[in-house]
Amino acid sequence: MVEFSFLQPDRPAAFKDKFVTKVNECLTSYSDGARGEVGVLGLPLSKTSISLSQSSEAPNSIRACLSAFTTFSGKKDTDYKNIKVLDFGDVQVHPTDMEESIERIRISVREMLTRNACNRYILLGGDHGISYPSIRAFGEHYGKIGVIQWDAHHDVRNLEDGGRTNGTPFRSLMEGGHLKGDNLIQIGIRDFANAKVYHEYTKEKGVTIYTIDDIECTGIEPIIKKELDRLSNFVDIIYLSVDMDVVDQAFAPGCPAIGPGGITSRELLSSISAAASHQKVKAMDLVEIDPSKDFRDMTSRLAAAAMLRFMYTV
Amino acid sequence: MVEFSFLQPDRPAAFKDKFVTKVNECLTSYSDGARGEVGVLGLPLSKTSISLSQSSEAPNSIRACLSAFTTFSGKKDTDYKNIKVLDFGDVQVHPTDMEESIERIRISVREMLTRNACNRYILLGGDHGISYPSIRAFGEHYGKIGVIQWDAHHDVRNLEDGGRTNGTPFRSLMEGGHLKGDNLIQIGIRDFANAKVYHEYTKEKGVTIYTIDDIECTGIEPIIKKELDRLSNFVDIIYLSVDMDVVDQAFAPGCPAIGPGGITSRELLSSISAAASHQKVKAMDLVEIDPSKDFRDMTSRLAAAAMLRFMYTV
Amino acid sequence: MVEFSFLQPDRPAAFKDKFVTKVNECLTSYSDGARGEVGVLGLPLSKTSISLSQSSEAPNSIRACLSAFTTFSGKKDTDYKNIKVLDFGDVQVHPTDMEESIERIRISVREMLTRNACNRYILLGGDHGISYPSIRAFGEHYGKIGVIQWDAHHDVRNLEDGGRTNGTPFRSLMEGGHLKGDNLIQIGIRDFANAKVYHEYTKEKGVTIYTIDDIECTGIEPIIKKELDRLSNFVDIIYLSVDMDVVDQAFAPGCPAIGPGGITSRELLSSISAAASHQKVKAMDLVEIDPSKDFRDMTSRLAAAAMLRFMYTV
Amino acid sequence: MVEFSFLQPDRPAAFKDKFVTKVNECLTSYSDGARGEVGVLGLPLSKTSISLSQSSEAPNSIRACLSAFTTFSGKKDTDYKNIKVLDFGDVQVHPTDMEESIERIRISVREMLTRNACNRYILLGGDHGISYPSIRAFGEHYGKIGVIQWDAHHDVRNLEDGGRTNGTPFRSLMEGGHLKGDNLIQIGIRDFANAKVYHEYTKEKGVTIYTIDDIECTGIEPIIKKELDRLSNFVDIIYLSVDMDVVDQAFAPGCPAIGPGGITSRELLSSISAAASHQKVKAMDLVEIDPSKDFRDMTSRLAAAAMLRFMYTV
Amino acid sequence: MVEFSFLQPDRPAAFKDKFVTKVNECLTSYSDGARGEVGVLGLPLSKTSISLSQSSEAPNSIRACLSAFTTFSGKKDTDYKNIKVLDFGDVQVHPTDMEESIERIRISVREMLTRNACNRYILLGGDHGISYPSIRAFGEHYGKIGVIQWDAHHDVRNLEDGGRTNGTPFRSLMEGGHLKGDNLIQIGIRDFANAKVYHEYTKEKGVTIYTIDDIECTGIEPIIKKELDRLSNFVDIIYLSVDMDVVDQAFAPGCPAIGPGGITSRELLSSISAAASHQKVKAMDLVEIDPSKDFRDMTSRLAAAAMLRFMYTV
């Protein structure tokens, strides 16, 4: 093909500095037989949210924010531009059948895992409801699963009052036998954000709970490290489930259920770094970001920064 | 009445989880003879603000934010759903006569107090001008009064340059003999936010002043506790007056006079918790929130969270 | 009860001009045995929308806009303050089960109609999906039904590709035998807003179609009057179904599917006035307003103005 | 002074095309003895508005929009750059005393008129309350006054329910003997925007009323011309009072009381052109623009365009 | 490749109705040897704007809006889904060298034309400065060129005061001998939007000018048809240059230089339809849309609708 001098018909005309690698340049669409370090899959389901949410837009907004970051860490003096990331695209959800959509997510995650294309995976929600089919699929593929959940809420609502919503994933997982309460750690639980009944339910199930006050006393990194050590004795893999509303509203203004008194973005990033370097940690989901409510994609930027801490560990 | 299957004509059709109690469900409109733990009264006056402000909308926006919080504290393992809160509604202010509006507020607060319906009260401004008639009414009813004021500003402007505005409440109170300077504590006063003349005025009056630097050195909780102990020897009741602009603009973006370098939302909440548990603390006002300037009601959410710390103390 | 001087605990403290009646003052919540001229019911369902929509918020935003209008028409020199409007509230939809929600709407509309409390009804959507259960319920109650539909789109999509969505109501109605194509008039259909297959489907079904060009040539009022005359020979009642996206985006910026080249707000209002005065017109729905996307509630204001043209006809 | 090459310390560094004169360049601050064709005075009072309004910001936003217009009319093939406009600045209103503010406006308008510096005047509100002291001052200076009022509302509310507000100017004027009802023409009065009592009051007073329907039937320019001819027989000068909410919300989205069904911006501009060319027309006020609610200053731009039609008539 | 059940890694997961063709589905990236009816090229240059503008974002926002339209016209009863549109992508402009960017545009347009891949072309600006290199390139390729320019402004500023900006394209073209003034028609020129000097310049050059008043008197379609007939006698091809600020600010709120008193969106669309059907019309540019200032992409939607009128003519 005779080339054009100043354009390429099939790609955007963005400014390019020849010495800079942006993280988005390291993502390639998965194709048969491809291999990469990290797989990314979008789960754009949010009609399951109790309050109307556009967190289904987050997979796109988070991916777009990757272009705001380079692959180089000065701290580790390492350029991660050779870490290949495979993008599996987004699951096509059903417009009106929620249970069908949940099942499509489970099947799609499994189909991705059976390709054995990557060592680790990032799942981009959607609302927190996606963690039910996603974690279930990981369990089906890998065996016994442990979960560290960053969250202001327990997310163990009853299923009678509205079906499987973004308030129910961990009840669904525990009731369905896909996750033992003993293997679930909840980090960042907040006062006046949960009901007594659900608090007691999690305790009965053996869930380990760390509140904001615990984080303030002990520090979030020591907590993470201690729990990873403990958990790794009992499970085959560990899955990080990050509900962004664990972060204070000043730092993550785009979550549907924002509130004051959460952790800072620095606490989020350092704790994910701490967790991601553990051998058994195989997956992370990032949920509950509604780009239509955000300010300048701040919350998606924070999620993209969290992805980097997960992807670039060595 | 033959019931409808899926609607109730006189109430909103919000999703309801049968195990969750939201704080707004604990508010009932006051009616004759009712008794409750806490009384809430809206004081929607903001035409007295020097700069045009819609803080008159804050009583509604703060109340609306109560539905974002449950009644359960994990930290104290207590469900406060039985703490009854009586809502006295909002004072009807006059569209064009400011002095009349101020007097209506004083009379309405007194009328509320004379019902003896509650043990403690929350006043929702409005601008800081409402603290003059409100504190005066509390003094008239309870006797000698002490005030802890969270604020970036002294609020003791002269009255000649514009009458009673949101910049004058504590001068009005001290000049009128309703509050002794010795019994006023100002927390969070900021550099380059006040005039020398007014700084000297407060010092001459015997007001105790803590700046942001004092808070950084000593911690806000120890300051509060020390001053409560001291103050309680000299007064009959203590009134908390919370100008939300004491909080940094990142955490309270909806105040008319936002600025950098204030306290964090966590410092606000912990200091109110510390104060609210004192026996002599009978009232709190929350002022200077303009919902029309806020982002996602963040500042009203913070104010609602502050209400909870005040209401749920045991 | 000893009255307060300047407040009423159970009602908002809005300014009141003693000589002015606002339309919202004429609405009362339905209670058993009540009778009124017009009944209003909210149908806050929009998870059935193909694109994520918050049109479920519209019943509240439209009602709120009624307070911007008085009951007096200078043109007719009539004060309609005695026209009583009964508000039946909003149907409680299910968070995750769409078919259940659709059925709840049908049942609720029927339950409302069986009270025989009003002569005419206004249904506030929600997305256009609500017209299927609503029109079906009217047919079940009243008999043979004719529909005038203001819309840029045919809304006869196939049901396989996503179930019953906001794109399918008139197919559902015609396929289900609830509405004959001959008795459906579509007004304001736009170029490049529909598919050829669906255009042909409506024509095969005998639907009468008026495009924007027809409106420009003939005038919207003459069209409406002619069709009412014709239709009234074949049906028992006539139902107006108003998809606000028939209006140009400059005049109705809050519809999910805005676009240029639609009718003006004046054309909307005059055509509704023309239709509403016909004896057989018993109901109107107003759909596809997403308040979260609107500018200053312009589109809800226009819908409220449309309600007035429907309610105040004599 | 040794000049800087690329800056002038006392003026903004805006791009300048040497062949273009912007309207703002024709305004000079009034100083003693100055003479000009048109005088401009800002009346930034809006705390008198029933609903909280920032129309006090409009004098600045309208002036700023003058820089978006040149002085050249192709239609008349005339460059008006020699039409000198004197800017008298803004009246300093009182922060809390509304009656004082109203009196300050009256005094300031009179003081301006007694300078005899200009032939005609533009008054920039502020809310419609400013028309009372402004028209009164014009009457005191010039004698018998006639008023053409563009408005959706009569603005003759009673004074008991809230004092002198933006709803009362024409009652104040008529009750105070400053304006005869016979000499008041109201253009653009809308259905469902007024109360029956006030409609009857205006008719009893002899006010001439043109509704939107009248404008549609007759055309706004013929109405204006006819009324100017009639009015000019009875009065010494004519004052145009333009409440921007006469314009449809699509064209003037920044008015506090926006609504559908008003006149277009073209109708506004052509009718002001028609009026401004009349010899007895000496003044125009532009009121009820709240820049904080506007979109891209559209409404202020329209007001600035209206100023040009008033200033550039020959 | 073993397919996934519910996802395709290389494409977005949008809802698809099997019977609907969206216009964006008809665009394919140009590759060597491809042929299509219409070619589209993005010219994202706006640093040449006098006032800072993000109209460089418009090529993307307009393309995105194509997905809001189908390929079917009911008026013509034609489905245009077989009209193939080739997308040549966007020209890569230089970050700091404006003359280089202008030259890159000229070269790129020429390179596109020399492929002889399409019969007609759409150029997506950018600001109006792009019309200089674009029209020049068309002239170089096709011979004698005529231009119909929709615009509120003449765009013939002098080049000394700021180089080649968005205010100078037609001066650059005429001074450079690339366009004869006799072959330039300007439609929609507005009062108080131009300077006398430039008005005279265009008249001296023989440019034909139609003002808003002319459009109101004669109608925009008759004007277009008359001028096309006349122009086609003297030129080889005709180029339509559409500055969206010819449209009134209510209908095109996203132009950098919005203002009241322009044409309606309906007038824009019908006049482009009228022009596009002429044999000699080979190209259209759409300029001066700043998506960052728009409301809900209204102006880009209007531009996309204009593209359809240009593309689908038979």
Next chain:
Amino acid sequence: MVEFSFLQPDRPAAFKDKFVTKVNECLTSYSDGARGEVGVLGLPLSKTSISLSQSSEAPNSIRACLSAFTTFSGKKDTDYKNIKVLDFGDVQVHPTDMEESIERIRISVREMLTRNACNRYILLGGDHGISYPSIRAFGEHYGKIGVIQWDAHHDVRNLEDGGRTNGTPFRSLMEGGHLKGDNLIQIGIRDFANAKVYHEYTKEKGVTIYTIDDIECTGIEPIIKKELDRLSNFVDIIYLSVDMDVVDQAFAPGCPAIGPGGITSRELLSSISAAASHQKVKAMDLVEIDPSKDFRDMTSRLAAAAMLRFMYTV
């Protein structure tokens, strides 16, 4: 001149408390021979930004924010109202010639310095590109220069890929021999915000780098003090270059390149205080604030607060 009672034609009608001095009242436009403590110059250039930026608006927005601060520091018990600040206005940049604009800035800064009117200077950007000509001019005037740069980025991009942009100032300075790498300190450099090649370039040049982690370990004030001591041995003057994106996005939401994990506003202010009190510190620039992207001018407010820390040191 006979005075008006309530207005002054040549100045805004803002509320004035007779005891309060706002910082803006201390600025006077420079005129020949004037002397002041601090000089302020606006450098409104941002077309040199790689991504489109309106940081050219920041000189105005920052100046406007000065009116939100008083001259009194309670901490130092000092009123700085006698510190005279001379405003040199803004440099007129060229609309389309970037190199010309850069040269105009250099010349203008030099012209300002040669007046010897002030002891210290504040330069208001504009994007970071302005630091190249500004620092160069300071070096030309004062001799050997040291720079402390607050920044998330190194800003040493190559010049081939886009000319002198906001990504290149420190490369331009070092390559041009205007600044030795040994005399450049970079504070706040962030992971995943820079390229490996540029990181190595700065280290080779001898630049001292402090990352966020260094700040967390050591504290920002100690770092600043240590580096000032060291640097002052080698240079004649020290220039502070403050790219606001060093601050976390929660505290400085209006920077073009916002991101999580930066320093807090308190850290910024205290570090500038620490630096400003050093004898050799003669200048500070504040860059990369785009007011059109900010929320409530938060970032400009922070910049204004930084100015105060620089101006009021004793």
